[in-house]
Amino acid sequence: MSGDPADLTIAEAAAALRSGALSAADLLAAVRRRAGATEAQLHAYLTLDVEGAERAAEAADAALSRGEDPGPLAGIPLAIKDNMCTRGIETTSGSRLLAGYRPPYDATVVGRLRAAGAVIVGKTNLDEFAMGSSTENSAYGPTRNPWDPDRVPGGSSGGSAAAVAVGSALGALGSDTGGSIRQPAALCGIVGLKPTYGLVSRYGLVAFASSLDQIGPFARTVEDAATLFEAICGHDPSDATSYRGVPPVVRPTLEAGPEGLRVGVIAELAGEGNEPAVLAAFGRTLEALEVAGAEVREVSLPSIPYALDAYYLIAPAECSANLARFDGVRYGRRLPGDTVEQMMAATRRDGFGPEVTRRILLGTYALSAGYYEAFYGRAQQVRTLVIEDFARAYGRVDVLVCPTSPTTAFAIGERTEDPLAMYLADVCTIPSNLVGGPGISLPVGRDGAGLPIGFQVLAPPLGEAVLLRAARAVEVLAGFAARPALATSEAR
Amino acid sequence: MPVPIDIAKVARLARLALTPDEMEAYGAQLGAILEHAASLQALDIQGVPPTAHPLPMLNALRPDEVEETLEREEVLAQAPDRDGPYFRVPPFMEDE
């Protein structure tokens, strides 16, 4: 077949595998070549599972040669963010504390992908314990943006986003607590979907903030994102917060187009806080939607300015408890100590990077005696207000839209000294984590420096069908086809 | 105004052996973040119920059935220190 298989979409690759034009082994080899050509510069991966991937590709080829229909993901090379447990394969969450840790079990999503015949190429880099917006907080060094290696890929799922953008995986899983799928998708020029809270099992996802964390896919097209979503969603009895109903059916309406779609533009997030190029690309997309028959109107969500503050109390509070288990007793790196208390305190001081330490301290403070009501309790009340605001808006529109990130990819090191500035990178994505509804980012243009710009669509909880229909309409209208210069397997 | 914080107490509660310099730096950063968060204090939210979960769900329970356990060796292989079938740690400081 013509062209490099690493540049295929999942749908194209699945068709080629089925027609016999391509074998899973060749597809894996092409993706490996791409990784070989890009990793030195990009550092998207922390671990490659060479043998496991080969076995999975062989199994997919064997099934195909027997004439079986092994499903849409069989033989497809995918990457997994390194905060999802993979049995026997190092899972560090980007933390020094978990260097060398090999979990004795697979996360539910990993099991589902394996069962679907997917080929898991490796584990991708992230901000330590998924805390960050740039992937600079990884203990193993930053991942770089495939469009400009001096810039960040976004975060915290920067490794997964960068791998999919350059073709060292055809799709990937990330986790999104405050935008960690959508923001790096925007900064890397690909599609990133955060499903409704509870639709994808969190079992085996190293927890950051339990009431906000959600696993979702990265892909190069909305259709591929839908395929991955279908493979990983559904009830899991091992996750008590897992949705027990039938997951939304997305495929029949995927191509329904924008006509009649009621689109609400979030006034508080689509204005002056954004870079001009971001606003321009966002405006062009809205015009195109309107011309194509969507009803576009502005919607105000007055609680939005408080959402960021509520998030930066709720998420650290939950993380301060979730990360308490990293104590050097049962697994991970241990520093010596004369007493177990000293050992734990030394291990944790050494094992956690500054951002994680900061959030643990913040969350511990927000929950401590005398401050709970003023901080954590109040933040949970604000969460209620945000949910009510969104519910009112969804009474009038089908989807809400705004830019995914107020800026395009920023320079490495630019914001590391200023935590508040870094937190502001998530201002557009955080509200939907508080609400629990799905959100998706897809590329709609580039700025003057050639950096991609993301467009975000949000829908009410369980509204994946209308979300993906709107996203697919935007994808068609935007016609974004650019690929980063780094997306080549040529030796450099 | 930045919020004053007893950072040494917070670090003790969080079991983090921070140096005095680190405490000072983190204390200042937390103060700034909490100052930003002070916007919440101005909101009139009396009577608004707190939300702990994005989706209203109840009674996610499991039947009382035994499931498979882990292989002890696979688990202990990850332990920083072990003694036969046990995890091993330094002695406890407090007599509780």
Place this chain on the structure above:
Amino acid sequence: MGYEAVIGVETHVELATRSKMFCGCPNGFGAEPNSSICPVCLGLPGALPVPNARAIEATVSLGLALGAEVAPHSVFHRKNYFYADLPKNYQISQFDLPLCRGGHLDVEAEGGTRRVGLTRIHLEEDTGKSTHLGASGRIRAAEAVLLDFNRSGVPLMEVVSEPDLRSPEEARAFAAELRAVILALGISEARLEEGQMRFDANVSVRPEGGSGLGTKVEIKNMNSLRSLQRALAFEAERQTGLLSAGGEVEQETRHWDEAAGCTRAGRSKEESSDYRYFPEPDLVPVALEAALLDRLREALPELPAQRRARYAALGLDAGAARLVAEGDGYGPLLDAAVAAGADPRQGANWLTGEVTAHLRRLGITLADAPLTGAHLGELHGLVAAGRLSATAAKEVLAGVLEGEGTPAEVAARRDLIQISDETVLEAAVAEVLAAHPAEVERLRAGEQRLIGFLVGKVMQVTGGKADPRRVSEAVRRAAG
């Protein structure tokens, strides 16, 4: 001035579920170290808890049995503290929305009944076990600590009483009565020696008859009814001594040292109690449906107090009523025996006497013994018909407990059946009288003590299998 103690007891009870509280690991005592573990109870990264429905039902059953209000909406919280045997370094527990609130338990002690109010009943998870390695076995001297997480995540029910108890004896009686209720419900084996039931207590003292409350001290680490009583007695006396000497009681947590027989001050107060409770975000609230509550209410068994009252009404004295009501399996066995025709008092006497003694000799429990209610009914019938003597009945019981068969079978095999055939008996009497004409003459002349002599001879002739009462009657008739 006299002082009285004001005591509240917190009881932790490991529930007898098949699996642990938040995972499917087996909940059992005595497994190999670290063999009943999984990602959840070991606190591995990424693991998530799912509550055990049976543990919740068991807790609610106790609440219903004790007249507590079952919460329409109950929530699990995280209780945050670092401890090496607590894998997540937080315990999933309950805070302001426990499964049950209120209720009470009536306790008989010191000749009266005291109604002890309950504050709450909630559910949480147990910790792992630590073994301190070191020469003296004392924690401070330990060189290292070994951790076993088999117990980690075992469902642990906590019953908190109001400070309604007024003496160490009452506190002990409360704990014993609570244990009896728990055993009747079958929700825990409540074996104290295995740590399945453990006690903490709050105690203060105040001038006798006073209504105010003194400074309270929390005592931890009491693992038996006896140590609960001893620790409280020690502590009440310590506080009384302090106050009598014009001193003050310091509010603190103290630990009971069983070996030394005293309480000791624990860790200093600092911020050790800042548990930073917040709703467990990995779990959703529990709101039990009315139909389930109805089903649990209907399934409640007879409680020990009700059972004791019923046996008292059947004529058992208070001691026997308590023994039978609370002995493991005794109540149901007595009920079955009565249904099979046994006399309640006779049956209770057998159970609390010969049966208990012989089980102890055999080293088995009633549950393991082949004795049934029907056996006791049959035995009663044999005795009432004069075919077994009271002494022989005890021997028959021993045989039944040893698995020799039904009472009739045992009696036959051991040759214990009394002669009940009148013609046989009369023939024996006639034989004896004929052999001792002189004694018969003297009896007839009024020498009554010779009846004993002649009865003895008849018993000799019959090999001891005649009923002495009937022999005596027959001798009188024949000689009369």
